[in-house]
Amino acid sequence: MSQLKRIVKSLLPGIFLFGYTIGTGSVTSMAKAGADYGMTLLWTVFLSCLITFLLIHLYGKFTLVSGETALAAFKKHIHPMVGIFFILTLTAHVSGSVIGVMGIVSNVCFEWSKMYVPGGIAPVYFALFFIGLVYFIFLLGKTGLFEKVLAFIVAIMAISFLMNFFLLRPPLVEIASGMIPKIPDTGPDESAFLVIASMVGTTVFSGLFILRTTLVKEAGWTMAELKTQRKDALFSGFMMFVVSAAIMAAAAGTLHAQALPLLNVSEMIKILEPTAGSFAVAVFTLGIIAAGVSSQFPNTALLPWLLDDYYQRKPDMKRANYRGIVLLISLLGLIVPVFDAPPIAVMITSQAFGALVLPVTVACIIILGNKASLMKDHVFSTALNIVLIAILIFAVIMSYMSYQGIFATLQAL
Template sequence: MAEKRTLFKKLVALVLAFGPGIFAIGYTIGTGSVTSMIVAGSTYGMQLLWVLLLSCFFSGILIHVYGNFTLITGETALFAFKKHLKWGKVMAILVIMGIALGQWNSLMGIMGISANIIYEIFAIYFPQISENKYEIVIVIAVSVTSILYALLLVGKYSFFEKILVIFVTIMGFSFLISLCMVYPLPVDVVRGLVPSIPEVPGGKMLVAAFVGTTMAAATFLSRPLFVKGKGWTVNNLKEQKKDAILAAILVFVISAAIMAVATGALFYDGKPVTQVLDMVNTLEPVAGKFALTLFFFGTLSAGLSSIFPILLIVPILIADFQSGELDTSSKQFKRITAFACLFALIVPIFGSNPVEMQILSQIFNVFVLPLVIIGILLLINNKKLMKGNKTGTWINIGLIAALFFSLIISYNGVLALTNYF
C-alpha cells in the first residue's frame, strides 16, 4: 500500500512539474484540434500524419526560440516587435487582429461542441430531456462560460497553470487509453508519414486547419508572458528548452492518438464525421461504452483546456503590445475576457454546425503565422538585443524552413477558402 501511495505521489509531482509548456498544450490541443484530428482520421485515415509531425516539429522550435528570447532579453514578443522592428508596430497590430479573429471564431465552435457533449452525457442518464435540447444546450453553454470567467477573475498565473494541468492530464490519459482499445493498421501509420494531400473536396482545407491548430501563432506569442509569469530568468534556459521539447512531443503524441482512434473506429468502416455526435454514435458499437466515455471526457477536457487560454489570449497580447507586462487583474483584462465569453455563445445560441465552424476557424490562424516567424527571426539575429548570445545555425535553418512551410500552408488556406465560399 505504501509503495502505491509513493508511486501516486510521484505521478502527481510529475504532472504538477509542468512548466509554461502546459499552456502550449492547452492552446494547441483544444476541441478544434480534436475535431480536425477526428475528421481527418475518420475521412482519410492516417494520410495526414506527416502534416501533424512537421507542424509539431516547427512548433517545438518556435516555442523554444520565443521562450529563449524573453529569458535572454527580458522582453516579450509584441512589445519587442513594436520597439525594435521597422514595421514592427504594424506587424504587431495585424498579428493581434488575426489571432483575435481566429481564436474567437474557434471559441464559438469549441463552446458549441463542449455544450453538446455535456448535454449528451446528461441525455444518457435522463433521456426525457431530449425534447428541450436547444434550451438545455444554451443553459449549459452559459453555465460553463460563467464558471470559466469566474476562474479567470482569480487572476494568478500559478492558478491558471494548475487548472490547465488538470484538464490536459485528463485529456491525455483519456485519448491514450482509448488508443489501446481502438487502433489503426501499422502499415497505415507508416504511409501517413509520406507527404500527400487528399485529392478530394475539403482536403486542402483540412491540411490548412491542421497547421492552424498545431502551429498556432497564439502559442508562440503567449510563451514569453507565461515564461515571465513562471518567474524564470536567464538561469532557466535549460528548463525552458526541456519544457518546449516536452510540449511539442506531447502535442504530437496526443493528437496522433486522436487521429489513430478515429481511423481505427471510423475510417475502416467508411463512417466520416461531419457532426459533433457522429463521433459518439459511431464509436460506441466499435469501442464499447467504456472507450466511448473516455473519449467523451477527453474531448470535453480538450474543450475546457482550450477555452481557458483562448479567453486569456487577446487581453494578454494587447497588454504585451502596450507594456510587455501581463496584468490579469486590470479592468481592461476583465472587460475583454467578458466580451470573449459573450462571443463564445454565438454558435450555441444560433445553432450552427460547430464542427464546420471549428475547421474554418483553424484556417484563419495560419495567415498570421508567417509574420510571427519573420518577427522572431529578425529579433534573435539582432546581436545587440541578444546581448552577445549568438543564435545557432540549425535554429535559423529550422525557422526558415518553418517560414517556408507556413507560406505554403497559407497559400493552401487561401485556395481552400476560395473553394469553400
C-alpha cells in the same frame, strides 16, 4: 516527492501551452483528418509539432536572453504596427475558436446526455455552465493558479484520449504509413487542403509563441533555466503529437473504417458506442470536455495578455475592462447552441485562418534572432537561419492552402 513537485513546476508553462493547443479545435481537425483520410496525414501532425517545439523554444530563449516579451519587442525593434497586426488577427482567430469550441463541447454533451436523460439536455445549458466555469476561473486572476488548474484538466484530457486509443487499438502499419508525406488526391468533400491547413493552424498557432514569452517572463526564468526551457518546450511538443495522433487514430478506426464523413464531433459518440462500448464513449466525452475547457480559458484571456505585452505592463487579469472583454468573448460561445450554427465549419475555418498569420510569426523571430544588440552571443547561426527560412516557406505554402480552402468553403455555402 519534492523532486516530483520541482519537475512538474518546471513543466507547467509547457503543460499550459499543450492544453491550449489540444483544445476542441485540434480535436476537430485531427478527427476530421482521421475520418476523411485515415492515418494518411499523420506526417502533417509530426511536422507541425516539430516546428511548434522549435518556435516555442526560440521565442522562450529570446525572452531569456533579451528580457523582452514578443509584442513589446515587435513594437520596439520592428514596427508598432506589427504588434497591432498580431493583436487584431489573433483576437479574430480566437473569437472564431471560442464559437466553435463551445459549440462542439455543448453538442457532444447533449448527445452523451441522451444515454441517460430522455431527449437529452439542451446544448445551451451545457454552454452556459462551461462559459460560467471558465469565467469564474478567470475572475480568480492569478496566472499560477491558471497553470495548476489547466495542468489538472490537461492530465484528464491526455489520459482520456490515450485510453481511447488503446481501447480501439488501430493497426500499427497504418500509423507507420501515415508518417510518409503525401497529400490525398480526393476526400469525401475534396477539402484536403483546408484540413491540412487547419491541422497546421491549430498546432503551429502563433498565439502560442507570443504567449510563451509572457509565461517565461512571469515564471522568472533566466539563462540559468535555458535547459529547463528547452526541456519544457520538448515536453509540450511531444505531448501534442501523441495526443493528436491518438485522436486521429480514433476517428480513423471508426468513421474512416465505415466510410462515414465527420460533420459533427458528436457523431463520434454514436459510432464509438457500438464499436468500443459505453465506457469508450464516456472516456471520449470526458476528453472533449477537458480539451474544451483547457483551450477556452486561454482563448478568452488572450486579448488582455496581448495588450499587457504590447504596452509592457505587468499582467493583471483583475482589471475591470479586462473582465468586460473576457465576458464578451466568452459569450460568443452561445452562438452555435442558440442559433444552431455548424460548429465543424466554424472551427475548421477558424483554425485554417491561424495558418495565415504563421508566416509573419516566423519572419519576426528571424528578424529578432539576428539582432546582435538583442541576442548578444546567442544570435542565430547560419544553420538555424536556413531551417527557419525553410519553415517560413512551409508557412507561406500553408497560408496559400488555407486561403484556397477557406475560399472553396465560402463558395460552397
